[in-house]
Amino acid sequence: MDFNLLIGNFFNPPILFFFLGLLAVIVKSDLEIPTPIPKILSLYLLFAIGFKGGVGIAAGGLQTQIVITLAAATAMASLVPLYAFFILRRKLSVADAAAIAATYGSISAVTFITAAAFLEKLNIPYGGYMVAAMALMESPAIIVAVLLYRLRSTDRSAADFSWNELGRDAFFNGSVFLIMGSLVIGILSGEAGARALKPFTYDIFTGVLCFFLLDMGIVAAKRLGDLKKAGVFLTAFGVLLPLINAAVAIPLAYTLGLSHGDAFLFTILCASASYIAVPAAMRLSIPEANPSLYVPMSLAITFPFNIIAGMPLYLAVINRIWS
Amino acid sequence: MDFNLLIGNFFNPPILFFFLGLLAVIVKSDLEIPTPIPKILSLYLLFAIGFKGGVGIAAGGLQTQIVITLAAATAMASLVPLYAFFILRRKLSVADAAAIAATYGSISAVTFITAAAFLEKLNIPYGGYMVAAMALMESPAIIVAVLLYRLRSTDRSAADFSWNELGRDAFFNGSVFLIMGSLVIGILSGEAGARALKPFTYDIFTGVLCFFLLDMGIVAAKRLGDLKKAGVFLTAFGVLLPLINAAVAIPLAYTLGLSHGDAFLFTILCASASYIAVPAAMRLSIPEANPSLYVPMSLAITFPFNIIAGMPLYLAVINRIWS
Amino acid sequence: MDFNLLIGNFFNPPILFFFLGLLAVIVKSDLEIPTPIPKILSLYLLFAIGFKGGVGIAAGGLQTQIVITLAAATAMASLVPLYAFFILRRKLSVADAAAIAATYGSISAVTFITAAAFLEKLNIPYGGYMVAAMALMESPAIIVAVLLYRLRSTDRSAADFSWNELGRDAFFNGSVFLIMGSLVIGILSGEAGARALKPFTYDIFTGVLCFFLLDMGIVAAKRLGDLKKAGVFLTAFGVLLPLINAAVAIPLAYTLGLSHGDAFLFTILCASASYIAVPAAMRLSIPEANPSLYVPMSLAITFPFNIIAGMPLYLAVINRIWS
Amino acid sequence: MIPVKKIEIIIDKHELPNVLKLLDAAGVSGYTVFEDATGKGDRGLRGGDDLTGVFANSYVMSACPIEKLHLIVESLRPVLKQRGGVCLVSDAEWIIH
Amino acid sequence: MIPVKKIEIIIDKHELPNVLKLLDAAGVSGYTVFEDATGKGDRGLRGGDDLTGVFANSYVMSACPIEKLHLIVESLRPVLKQRGGVCLVSDAEWIIH
Amino acid sequence: MIPVKKIEIIIDKHELPNVLKLLDAAGVSGYTVFEDATGKGDRGLRGGDDLTGVFANSYVMSACPIEKLHLIVESLRPVLKQRGGVCLVSDAEWIIH
Numbered sequence A, B, C: 001m002d003f004n005l006l007i008g009n010f011f012n013p014p015i016l017f018f019f020l021g022l023l024a025v026i027v028k029s030d031l032e033i034p035t036p037i038p039k040i041l042s043l044y045l046l047f048a049i050g051f052k053g054g055v056g057i058a059a060g061g062l063q064t065q066i067v068i069t070l071a072a073a074t075a076m077a078s079l080v081p082l083y084a085f086f087i088l089r090r091k092l093s094v095a096d097a098a099a100i101a102a103t104y105g106s107i108s109a110v111t112f113i114t115a116a117a118f119l120e121k122l123n124i125p126y127g128g129y130m131v132a133a134m135a136l137m138e139s140p141a142i143i144v145a146v147l148l149y150r151l152r153s154t155d156r157s158a159a160d161f162s163w164n165e166l167g168r169d170a171f172f173n174g175s176v177f178l179i180m181g182s183l184v185i186g187i188l189s190g191e192a193g194a195r196a197l198k199p200f201t202y203d204i205f206t207g208v209l210c211f212f213l214l215d216m217g218i219v220a221a222k223r224l225g226d227l228k229k230a231g232v233f234l235t236a237f238g239v240l241l242p243l244i245n246a247a248v249a250i251p252l253a254y255t256l257g258l259s260h261g262d263a264f265l266f267t268i269l270c271a272s273a274s275y276i277a278v279p280a281a282m283r284l285s286i287p288e289a290n291p292s293l294y295v296p297m298s299l300a301i302t303f304p305f306n307i308i309a310g311m312p313l314y315l316a317v318i319n320r321i322w323s
Numbered sequence D, E, F: 001m002i003p004v005k006k007i008e009i010i011i012d013k014h015e016l017p018n019v020l021k022l023l024d025a026a027g028v029s030g031y032t033v034f035e036d037a038t039g040k041g042d043r044g045l046r047g048g049d050d051l052t053g054v055f056a057n058s059y060v061m062s063a064c065p066i067e068k069l070h071l072i073v074e075s076l077r078p079v080l081k082q083r084g085g086v087c088l089v090s091d092a093e094w095i096i097h
């Protein structure tokens, strides 16, 4: 069962294109997705996933169960960076520890998307509001990490600090803003709007995702070198923290009575690490932190780990518990 | 009725994304659509709308009614810049007056598209040849304005003037050329061609439009500042001229016996102002004119006014008269 | 019959957009597809055609007939540059002769795509493995040409030569790598994957192709000037070599018992000339060769010749022989 | 290494073809262009607006023999005067190969 | 032609708005920007990664009167110190029009 | 401010990796690259053709200590000779931070 999941999951186009990207760099092909195409592809994905989520919410309505789920999501997104920070402080500077903590406290939209597609393939239902959960989980980790950095750092520059700027970087950060906005628009524009956008947001979605993952593979492979700097500790961290987060998320999801599918997405959100929203915010809020640590960790270790081994594993565990 | 139209219109995704764009700038989000994506999105929209129009014409055939409509469109596109120019001259230099007159004499493809979508939502039919009317309305205003400029201007540089260049800028201007070309191709390629292109030109159309309007919102908001320079007179002009043009267009459409839907599109074309074709042409033909007047006027005042208040208003009036 | 084919073929949108592109340059319109859009469009086309081919192969399975076809394709791709080289040597330097030989030995994906669309329009079936044949024909010509260059050239720089680099440029060249990779992914991801990607790879395909051909028309027209340098000999070569290649390919296809449709695609592959993969490889492997010879030849002469006159001609001949 | 003058021109993108014609006419041996630049100057903020394309700048750099400088600059001056833009001249050395 | 100082700044793209504010504050008459540059320096390889956008550089060029140079450079120094980047100054002549 | 030599190289985009390798080998402290430039030179019009990608130029700028200049230039010369392109050297001052 596990194993079939693993294989079945592996042989779907988006994931295969991620590996094609890795391979391109390994064989020194000059294949590349030129700037600014990756940017627009990710804007498309955020737009589509946000809008779909909004439509889902509009359809479902907002029951208490949902409110509980969203609260739990926000809580986890604030809790994870806390324990991540203290684990990381054993080896790293305050700045680096805080930035990596933010990376892992926040989420990866593409991991979420891949997980959702995975569920759809297995015909396991999930709630559209999980996208709202995802959107809500982007920012808290940034806030928590910056505050930790501010409290613990001795660096002068940590001093000149503005709540305004922090709020802006955390909540109005391009990708957070777009997914939130699309979500709201999805809620507002209802049936007719949803129908009009279906071909754009649903039908061509997987294809665009393949292209995006092709580029992620290329970038991940290019950044692999930086992992030498990161060393064994951080490499291990990139695999173990997702497992820890999942180990916290699954029981929590169970006690909160989340559905089978929602629990899986909740888990993947906690286990995933950001490589767009957070790095962008960290450059602004914790410039001392070294991006060639947190970017390759989430992109070249945690992302592939989650979509290949993580997803089937988490689902297998959830299947066992929920049934 | 009016009011429902207004609300119903407001809550459709493309318009909501325009406001999301405005909002992004207001809250200082770093959300942006990177160059050259907006350019390619607008090429797509011109391609799609032109092609659809051509297919529509091929289906409909070219009756006298259509010829009359096209003639009326061309006439209005030459008349509007004339009276616009003399209104503007009270306050502005010859160059600026001419450039703004061209802007309002010409049309906005996106306003047209939004209006057409609006009709489709209300199941009001309209003729594919209205796209041809739109295409025909792009250029005359440019010619008229440049001639006015040339006659009235004392500036030396107005002297060195070439009919060739003017013709090229007016008719072979990238966006005019593409929409005209796609229209002709739509006519030539017939049924089979239309079927093959349907998913590209129809299905994903609204989605692309949303992205484009998101960017228009961002750009409009960024240019809002320039309106201070424009001042009260031009700001008022940006709202009143569309109303004047509509007041001329509606009776004309009625006397010419245009259908309900065609009359609405004819009105919106007269009321709309260009922000791509004309500004590009003006930079070349009237470089003395200040783009930070005519661009924000059409983009940040007239466009939003038309799609929010204008469309429901014009339609309400037309409904009353035609019924 | 011929003639209807010719007309029927001419009046399909992609080809009409190629001519719209030519026209844009002739009338000095400022229409252009901004960088890097053409790049991403061609990546899309390679992705889609490769993936479709893979799905086709997965459906069909790999019988001996197919193996024979693929072998024949590889053989022709190695043979053509040989005789092309010796024809070209009568007038050109070793470097230029080798580079042009590679250009004509290799293939043009867009010509192949247009030919496949042409067959679909006429409901003539063909095998998905023909895409594999295409992919296999990209590289050998590069190898052969570089070896010829190396053997015949007296130039010092021809000496510093690395099999590694040659292999990489020939097989892992961005476009070769992407089409091969997509092909394999198409084979691996099977039914479900194919269904998920259908809207992206099939439905919007023709539309994207139109845009790409619009740009090809623009670029071809811009490069037309270089043909003066090329002179009569090379201009004639650009028309005659495709005919020669077809004259070799058709009998071969017949003796190998290829189906009606496969034979046509095989012929068009042999007759077509590369303008992306090979030029890129030649810049690296034979930098002495003058790109303003081989690029305009394949882009501005051979490509239009094949899609307008070539395709109907080859098919007419094949129809006669096969029936 | 031969001494040359390096001319840098920042101009409204719409003027680019015009400026390149002038450079060719003045007989420069070549030039390098960055078609899209943003910036700020007397005519306010430029660029960052790909939608209308109206506010784009282009950057042109040309290295020329010292004796040609005067001719080139004079041929550019009218355009700069009428259409705005900036022209900088500095010393450089050309590596002959 | 009046002599000016040409200031070239290569900086983390995220710092660009900040740097432009400083230039405006220092009262430059204008500047030209290339928003996306790649490169290599003390902080390793930059750019070539549009996905995360974290490693992008921007290039800013401003020509200023010689007497203003000191003020501008001093206002930039802290940013450069804290955020890395490069600042080059050279001589040029401004074609007045 | 320490005086440096500013090296500007415009080269066929395909040669870029090669040129950057040479710069690294020559031990420059860093460089800035604009990957896509168009232009015109002995080998005719370049760029403006993203389709084939064959006619693209790249621009590389590197500031180096004066004493290193000779070594760097010599290591670049063969490439320029064989593949065309342009290399300009000028004086600048580096703002230390």
Ligand SMILES: Nc1ncnc2c1ncn2[C@@H]1O[C@H](COP(=O)(O)O)[C@@H](O)[C@H]1O
Pocket (backbone or CB within 6 Å): D010, D011, D037, D038, D039, D040, D041, D042, D043, D044, D045, D046, D057, D083, D084, D085, D086, E028, E029, E030, E031, E032, E033, E061, E062, E063, E064
């Ligand atoms: N002092 C300056 N330094 C560098 N670039 C400038 C300067 N002044 C103007 N520019 C550039 O030249 C363009 C046109 O300048 P202007 O005609 O003064 O608006 C501006 O958009 C800038 O890109």
Ligand SMILES: Nc1ncnc2c1ncn2[C@@H]1O[C@H](COP(=O)(O)O)[C@@H](O)[C@H]1O
Pocket (backbone or CB within 6 Å): E010, E011, E037, E038, E039, E040, E041, E042, E043, E044, E045, E046, E057, E083, E084, E085, E086, F028, F029, F030, F031, F032, F033, F061, F062, F063, F064
């Ligand atoms: N010696 C140099 N010459 C030219 N550009 C440089 C040099 N050193 C650094 N840079 C540029 O400045 C950016 C930041 O430098 P750094 O802060 O040293 O990493 C690099 O990514 C390069 O684009």
Ligand SMILES: Nc1ncnc2c1ncn2[C@@H]1O[C@H](COP(=O)(O)O)[C@@H](O)[C@H]1O
Pocket (backbone or CB within 6 Å): D028, D029, D030, D031, D032, D033, D061, D062, D063, D064, F010, F011, F037, F038, F039, F040, F041, F042, F043, F044, F045, F046, F057, F083, F084, F085, F086
């Ligand atoms: N005189 C020049 N000034 C500035 N750039 C030049 C000059 N000559 C050539 N270039 C640039 O160098 C590239 C290659 O030059 P070439 O090898 O002479 O064709 C050209 O495409 C231009 O971008």
Ligand code: NA
Pocket (backbone or CB within 6 Å): A080, A103, A104, A105, A106, A107, A269, A270, A271, A272, A273
């Ligand atoms: Na997480």
Ligand code: NA
Pocket (backbone or CB within 6 Å): B080, B103, B104, B105, B106, B107, B269, B270, B271, B272, B273
């Ligand atoms: Na109008």
Ligand code: NA
Pocket (backbone or CB within 6 Å): C080, C103, C104, C105, C106, C107, C269, C270, C271, C272, C273, C274
């Ligand atoms: Na061939």
